[in-house]
Amino acid sequence: MAYWLSNLSALLFLLQSSLKSAAKPPPPTSIFSRMTQSFRSSSSNLAIGIIRQFEAKYPAILFKQQLTAYVEKIFGIIRDNLKKELSINISHCIQVAKSSKGTAINPFEESHGNCSPASHWGGIVESMNKFLGILKENFVPPVLVQKIFTQIFAYINAQFFNSFLIRRECCTLSNGEYVKYGLIELELWCAQATEEYAGSSWGELKQTRQAVAFLILQEKSSISYDQITNELCPVLSVQQLFRLCWLFRDDKYNTPNVSANVIASMKLLMSDGSEDDGGSTFLLEDDISIPFTAEDVLVSMQVKEFAEVKPAAELVENPAFQFLVQD
Known part of the structure; x- marks a missing residue:
């Protein structure tokens, strides 16, 4: 899939x-x-x-439209395949909090035999490294690689953030620390992948990052509503903040939650409609759209030397494509 995405993108560029x-x-x-x-x-x-x-003219324009459609189709297949592979470890990460039953979560402790909670985060990073290597080896345009991982990080963000809002066992101090450990791993991955391939992926985790900052915050009872909304969690809606405060439980030190005044302020804002979010749900949705246009691909590509690009094995074995390996 990566090989054909690269070739079709190059053909689209040359045609344009x-x-x-x-x-x-x-x-x-x-x-x-x-x-x-x-x-x-x-x-x-x-x-x-x-x-x-x-x-x-019409035939050329139609051919360009078909090429664009194929690029979009293959992009979606690669993205969805990576989501499917990551979903197993993401589910395990969320399940760790559910199965802890009030005990503090240690990312480095062993559980489920020889499988530690940290290994699930390692599995996420390993899968992304594998996919990134395949995309780079097949010379997929960096702009498409960026778009793939931007949507992947948005998917990860939605999975973890929604788990905080709908699972009481996930909205705890220890689970916040556990997810923080994973966020450090993901930030390191973005740095190693470089901006050329990771793009703005790290920014897609903003809801989860701010929710974690709230979960691990000490002395919640002394923080005001304005501090929560303006300093700690500025991107979260009042409905999302209310869910966090309502579900939160300190399963390590049993410290108190936010004050009654903060909860009252949130209820007042939700009841009078001053913080209306347009009727949308407080949960994040997975974006399955195609996040680029043909022009994005064309502008990002440059004429390159493709002498080192190896053709697919299936084509090399086909006599009709022997010209691909001829000097």
Whole structure:
């Protein structure tokens, strides 16, 4: 899939580079203007490797649309396959809190035989490293790699954040510390993958990061509503904050929750509609849209030397594609 995503993206780029713009500028009137236009046209041809351009007509436009559709389809398959692989370890991470039954969670302690809670986070990182390696080996455009992992991190964010809001056993101090451990692992992964491939993935975890900051906060009873909303959890809605405060339990030190005044302020805002969120649910939804356009791919790509790109084994074995391995 990664091989075909790379090839179709390259073909789409080359096709677009060969198409003339439908809108034509008015013809120059002076001799000097015509000379300038000729010079710019020659320079443009040299810059793109003297690619012969032609007027875009129906067959070419339809072919471009089909190429774009294939790129989007394969992108979705790769993204969904990674989600499916990650879902097992994500479920295990959430299940750790559910099975702890009030005991403090230690990411490094052994449980379930020789499988420690930390190994589930390691499994998430391992799967992303494997997929990133495959995408890089097949020269998938970095912009598409960024979009894949941005949506993957948004998926991870929704899974953990929603678990805080619907599972009382997950909304605890010890589980907040456990998820914080995982967030450190994910932040390290983004740094190692570099911005070229990770893009804004780390920013997709903002709801989970702020919820964890609340869960592990000491002396919650002394914090005001304004401090929670403006400093600690600015991206969370009042409905989401209310759920966190209502479900939270300190299973390690049995310290008190937020004050009654904070809870009263939240209830008042929810009842008078001043914090109306448009009727949307307080839970996060998984985004399955295609987060890029054909233009995004075209702008990000540059003419590159593909001599080191190895064709797929299935094509090499097919006599009709022997030209791919010929010098």
